[in-house]
Amino acid sequence: MRKTVLMLLSFLAFLSFSQQTLAQESNNGIYIKLGEAKTKKSLMAFPALQYAGSPTTTSKAQATGAEIFNTVTNDLTISSYFQLINSAAFLEEASKGLTPAPGNPNGFKYESWKALNADFLIKAAFSIVGDELTLETYTYHVPRASLVFGKKYQGKVSTARRMAHTFANDLLKELTGQTGPFLSRVVVASDLNGTGKIKEIVTMDWDGNNIDQVTNHKSICLSPAWSPDGKTIAYTSYIKRIGNKFRNADMVLLNLASGKRAPVSYRKGINSGASFDPDGKHIYLTISQGERPDIYKMTYDGKLVLKVTNGPAGAMNVEPAVSPDGSKVAFSSDRSGRAPMIYVMDANGNNVKRITFAGQFNSTPAWSPDGKKIAFAGQSEDHFDIFVMNSDGSDMKRLTSARKPNGKWAFNEDPTFSPDGRFVMYTSDRTGKNQIYISTVDGTEERRVTNDEANYYKPKWSSNLE
Amino acid sequence: MITEETELEESINNEEELPRGLVVSFILHALLLSFFTLKAVFFTPEAIDYSAAIRVDMVGLPDKIQTLPEPAAKEEAKPALPEKQKEKTPPPPPKPVEKPAEKPLEKAVKVPPKKDPDAINLEKNKNDQKNAMEKLKAMAALEKIKEDVAEDKKKKEAGAGKDAAGPAKVKGNVLSAGSSLTGLERLQHDSYIVDLDKHIKNQWQLPEWLSKRDLKAQARVTIDSNGNILSSKIVKSSGNPSYDDEVLATIQRAAPFPKPPEKFTNILSVDGILIGFPE
Numbered sequence: 001m002r003k004t005v006l007m008l009l010s011f012l013a014f015l016s017f018s019q020q021t022l023a024q025e026s027n028n029g030i031y032i033k034l035g036e037a038k039t040k041k042s043l044m045a046f047p048a049l050q051y052a053g054s055p056t057t058t059s060k061a062q063a064t065g066a067e068i069f070n071t072v073t074n075d076l077t078i079s080s081y082f083q084l085i086n087s088a089a090f091l092e093e094a095s096k097g098l099t100p101a102p103g104n105p106n107g108f109k110y111e112s113w114k115a116l117n118a119d120f121l122i123k124a125a126f127s128i129v130g131d132e133l134t135l136e137t138y139t140y141h142v143p144r145a146s147l148v149f150g151k152k153y154q155g156k157v158s159t160a161r162r163m164a165h166t167f168a169n170d171l172l173k174e175l176t177g178q179t180g181p182f183l184s185r186v187v188v189a190s191d192l193n194g195t196g197k198i199k200e201i202v203t204m205d206w207d208g209n210n211i212d213q214v215t216n217h218k219s220i221c222l223s224p225a226w227s228p229d230g231k232t233i234a235y236t237s238y239i240k241r242i243g244n245k246f247r248n249a250d251m252v253l254l255n256l257a258s259g260k261r262a263p264v265s266y267r268k269g270i271n272s273g274a275s276f277d278p279d280g281k282h283i284y285l286t287i288s289q290g291e292r293p294d295i296y297k298m299t300y301d302g303k304l305v306l307k308v309t310n311g312p313a314g315a316m317n318v319e320p321a322v323s324p325d326g327s328k329v330a331f332s333s334d335r336s337g338r339a340p341m342i343y344v345m346d347a348n349g350n351n352v353k354r355i356t357f358a359g360q361f362n363s364t365p366a367w368s369p370d371g372k373k374i375a376f377a378g379q380s381e382d383h384f385d386i387f388v389m390n391s392d393g394s395d396m397k398r399l400t401s402a403r404k405p406n407g408k409w410a411f412n413e414d415p416t417f418s419p420d421g422r423f424v425m426y427t428s429d430r431t432g433k434n435q436i437y438i439s440t441v442d443g444t445e446e447r448r449v450t451n452d453e454a455n456y457y458k459p460k461w462s463s464n465l466e
Numbered sequence: 467m468i469t470e471e472t473e474l475e476e477s478i479n480n481e482e483e484l485p486r487g488l489v490v491s492f493i494l495h496a497l498l499l500s501f502f503t504l505k506a507v508f509f510t511p512e513a514i515d516y517s518a519a520i521r522v523d524m525v526g527l528p529d530k531i532q533t534l535p536e537p538a539a540k541e542e543a544k545p546a547l548p549e550k551q552k553e554k555t556p557p558p559p560p561k562p563v564e565k566p567a568e569k570p571l572e573k574a575v576k577v578p579p580k581k582d583p584d585a586i587n588l589e590k591n592k593n594d595q596k597n598a599m600e601k602l603k604a605m606a607a608l609e610k611i612k613e614d615v616a617e618d619k620k621k622k623e624a625g626a627g628k629d630a631a632g633p634a635k636v637k638g639n640v641l642s643a644g645s646s647l648t649g650l651e652r653l654q655h656d657s658y659i660v661d662l663d664k665h666i667k668n669q670w671q672l673p674e675w676l677s678k679r680d681l682k683a684q685a686r687v688t689i690d691s692n693g694n695i696l697s698s699k700i701v702k703s704s705g706n707p708s709y710d711d712e713v714l715a716t717i718q719r720a721a722p723f724p725k726p727p728e729k730f731t732n733i734l735s736v737d738g739i740l741i742g743f744p745e
Binding site for chain 2: 035038
């Protein structure tokens with residue numbers, strides 16, 4: 001007994017002693033971790049492009065030069081990395097050489113741009129010979145007086161805009177380590193003329209240019225989606241097939257290059273909301289078959305391989321969105337009661353987790369390319385807005401809040417992420433028409449993309465296209 | 467008789483129970499004690515709650531310093547300097563008289579042994595020399611060399627390279643650079659670091675195009691007693707010249723740094739501050 005007591009006491013003594021020594025081992029060196037930095041935009045000077053071709057073709061070339069210049073300017077501005085300096089402030093003619101002065105007698109002077117506090121200077125020239133366009137670019141870091149990126153591009157004159165996007169992509173890749181999203185496209189349903197009756201599927205550059213109408217059903221076409229390689233789209237159209245009395249919402253696959261299309265799911269009722277599995281073999285979609293809709297997994301030739309959601313009875317499970325790694329599916333469901341909410345489940349339908357609890361109606365989930373975030377449209381009062389949250393539902397941020405000219409709240413719907421994950425695209429009726437907008441993923445900058453009389457519905461942003 | 471016997475038995479039983487009760491109470495106490503000790507060891511709250519007590523410590527310290535100059539002055543005036551200035555700032559309340567003796571004693575004890583053994587050894591050696599054994603002399607010389615080396619080392623550790631410092635000065639520096647900061651020093655140290663952290667963070671800015679690249683750099687900054695930058699250099703480069711430029715620019719924007727407490731001016735002007743961008 002005494003022994004144990006003694007042992008206890010010595011143990012206690014040891015403990016108190018070790019506590020003292022621990023306290024004495026405090027770190028005396030001063031070390032500070034700063035954590036994440038605040039960010040700022042860099043000032044960029046981009047003088048007009050010089051024409052390096054023969055003087056006789058100058059006037060014809062001007063339009064091409066302006067198109068390249070405007071496209072690059074728009075890309076870099078929207079990238080939100082840069083603020084472009086107004087050319088009225090420039091202290092030097094745009095015609096100064098493409099390389100700096102001491103080496104090049106007619107070259108530009110760094111001092112002229114340092115005086116403007118410019119961080120970057122892009123000097124570019126182009127020439128046109130016959131049908132061939134050449135674009136030569138030099139991007140300099142002004143404070144360090146060094147060339148950061150120089151590249152020459154060649155192609156047909158008709159690809160001028162594409163060439164400009166390619167340059168902007170390359171420049172972002174060089175500076176940020178991540179390719180820009182400027183060569184991506186958008187597939188979207190549109191009434192084309194603002195009448196709102198017939199809706200066809202169109203594709204366009206991410207900045208709203210080069211609109212192509214890819215369907216001509218003279219019917220209502222809905223919820224298009226890109227295949228992982230960007231070569232095929234799936235969409236739903238109210239088609240009247242031979243032998244049927246009524247139009248049915250059938251799903252169609254369309255090869256963009258060949259224009260070949262094939263119905264893949266035409267079960268009675270809704271066949272809609274395609275989301276391509278990144279495996280390149282399967283599509284998740286909503287099928288109602290006249291009942292409450294559920295989510296199914298289907299091959300490209302329409303064979304159902306899995307009923308992914310199953311009830312609960314009376315509940316609808318719609319709008320599947322496959323995560324970029326193919327392991328999870330986000331969807332909206334009213335299984336919790338009257339209000340549809342966002343849920344995430346494993347790709348085989350197990351482990352269903354509700355991830356939104358706020359608002360009255362949450363729908364149209366969309367994954368960020370890294371799979372870390374989910375955007376959705378949420379209704380809190382009488383209108384929808386775009387929200388972004390972590391894929392577990394935490395850290396929810398509102399991206400939109402806009403009123404129409406008549407003072408009523410605008411509807412902002414159907415979010416989709418840019419291929420670099422830095423932007424979210426959606427539609428908004430704030431002007432009266434349902435137009436396409438993009439916002440930075442933190443909601444700090446919002447821009448209108450389309451500027452016409454048409455209405456657009458359910459845009460989907462492609463990956464970077466070749 | 468029967469009753470007597472039972473009484474006896476009872477008393478015997480009582481005698482037996484008494485030590486048992488003692489043991490039980492002892493164990494219970496031990497358990498209680500161990501509980502609180504364990505709790506104190508493993509669930510020690512940070513010293514935040516002592517914030518009120520900090521001021522009591524600060525009141526107590528100036529008195530300690532008042533007594534310090536006396537023993538220190540015998541050797542050299544220098545070590546007292548930093549603390550003298552401190553007297554000016556907090557009003558010295560005369561209460562604690564017993565405590566102050568502790569620290570100065572330690573110092574006084576630590577300081578003299580350094581020189582005294584030398585003197586004693588030398589004297590002994592002289593006596594021994596007369597008698598015999600040159601070996602002892604050599605031993606003494608060796609010892610002296612050893613001590614000199616040790617002192618040199620301490621000088622270097624303290625790093626007070628600027629002032630031609632005597633041994634006492636070095637001692638003072640060693641004390642302030644010591645591995646243990648407790649009480650007031652610890653709190654001053656902590657609150658200064660909080661100030662520094664906030665101050666530099668305010669200036670920590672990157673161009674957005676650089677911010678997503680997962681770059682990391684560390685810089686060391688030394689500052690003088692007013693917080694002005696003496697030197698700043700990248701000790702761990704990010705590998706990206708633009709990022710390193712931004713790191714140095716952030717440090718320049720942060721100048722002057724918050725004025726450090728006197729105790730730390732030596733550390734800050736020599737060892738400096740290691741800043742991680744972002745870690």
